[in-house]
Amino acid sequence: MLKSRNLVQPEDFSIKEIDEILDLAQQIMANPDKYSEVCKGKLLATLFYEPSTRTRLSFESAMKRLGGNVVGFSEPGSSSASKGESLADTIRIVSGYVDIIAMRHPIAGSADEAVKYTEVPFINAGDGGNQHPTQTLTDLLTIKTLTGRLDNHVIGLCGDLKYGRTVHSLVKAMNRYNDSKFVFIAPEQLRMPGYVKQYLKDHVYYETASLDNAIPSLDLLYMTRIQKERFADLEEYELLKDCYRLDADKMSKAPENMLVMHPLPRVNEIATEVDNDKRAVYFQQAKFGMYVRMALIMKLLGVDVEE
Numbered sequence: 001m002l003k004s005r006n007l008v009q010p011e012d013f014s015i016k017e018i019d020e021i022l023d024l025a026q027q028i029m030a031n032p033d034k035y036s037e038v039c040k041g042k043l044l045a046t047l048f049y050e051p052s053t054r055t056r057l058s059f060e061s062a063m064k065r066l067g068g069n070v071v072g073f074s075e076p077g078s079s080s081a082s083k084g085e086s087l088a089d090t091i092r093i094v095s096g097y098v099d100i101i102a103m104r105h106p107i108a109g110s111a112d113e114a115v116k117y118t119e120v121p122f123i124n125a126g127d128g129g130n131q132h133p134t135q136t137l138t139d140l141l142t143i144k145t146l147t148g149r150l151d152n153h154v155i156g157l158c159g160d161l162k163y164g165r166t167v168h169s170l171v172k173a174m175n176r177y178n179d180s181k182f183v184f185i186a187p188e189q190l191r192m193p194g195y196v197k198q199y200l201k202d203h204v205y206y207e208t209a210s211l212d213n214a215i216p217s218l219d220l221l222y223m224t225r226i227q228k229e230r231f232a233d234l235e236e237y238e239l240l241k242d243c244y245r246l247d248a249d250k251m252s253k254a255p256e257n258m259l260v261m262h263p264l265p266r267v268n269e270i271a272t273e274v275d276n277d278k279r280a281v282y283f284q285q286a287k288f289g290m291y292v293r294m295a296l297i298m299k300l301l302g303v304d305v306e307e
């Protein structure tokens with residue numbers, strides 16, 4: 001039962017519950033008009049303490065496409081956080097106004113803090129370099145819809161594996177499906193943190209710095225941006241920012257059916273010439289994000305269409 005639950009990290013939901021959300025998202029994609037009034041009278045708060053295009057706008061589009069409404073802020077400067085109000089007090093207040101909250105915050109662990117004070121379902125829309133569970137639902141819907149399954153994939157994750165919260169959440173989620181294998185492609189300074197690898201058995205992951213060597217063996221290639229905003233030392237960022245660039249030459253070495261995913265935004269890590277390759281699915285992936293957030297909102301609010 002997902003009604004009234006919170007989502008802080010992907011493990012908060014069982015595989016069966018995630019499947020329910022993905023199934024509903026696929027039904028919504030097939031017939032969106034059927035769901036256009038299920039959230040009539042309901043209010044979502046989007047509390048974004050950090051910039052976002054996809055996550056905030058897809059949450060807001062999702063709620064409005066379900067017939068509901070949205071309040072919130074897209075930068076902390078326009079909220080009383082700028083006067084020193086604590087996160088706890090903000091969540092207490094907002095949860096008295098709305099039916100469901102989605103929050104993005106730059107501090108890892110802030111979602112665990114916020115959830116202690118909410119009286120309505122709370123969704124972590126990204127907390128620092130920690131977790132981004134609705135991006136993971138987006139990624140799972142993309143993989144399931146485009147490949148027909150979530151198990152038995154070889155997944156290459158490339159780029160900033162140290163600070164990239166989307167890859168931390170995705171690895172933990174995909175590891176729950178049978179026969180997932182991971183290739184972590186990163187320079188020494190940006191390798192996958194130990195706390196994520198400790199979820200995995202030794203034989204299911206392999207680490208390399210070479211995208212060229214890894215690409216021929218992959219079913220899915222998940223590219224990530226080098227996260228400038230998380231570096232304490234900007235000289236180190238300058239050294240690492242262009243360490244990977246997926247281009248047509250690299251794609252010529254990739255399997256014919258390999259999918260290229262990216263949570264976006266991208267900077268230089270995927271050349272625009274790759275956008276027209278049929279294996280590049282990152283723009284489609286971003287659209288799936290809206291449908292999966294529609295399904296998540298419906299499940300947490302416990303609403304459905306009347307048959």
Ligand code: CP
Nearest residue numbers: 052053054055263264
């Ligand atoms: N993928 C993602 O979280 O994008 P935004 O930062 O634009 O929300």
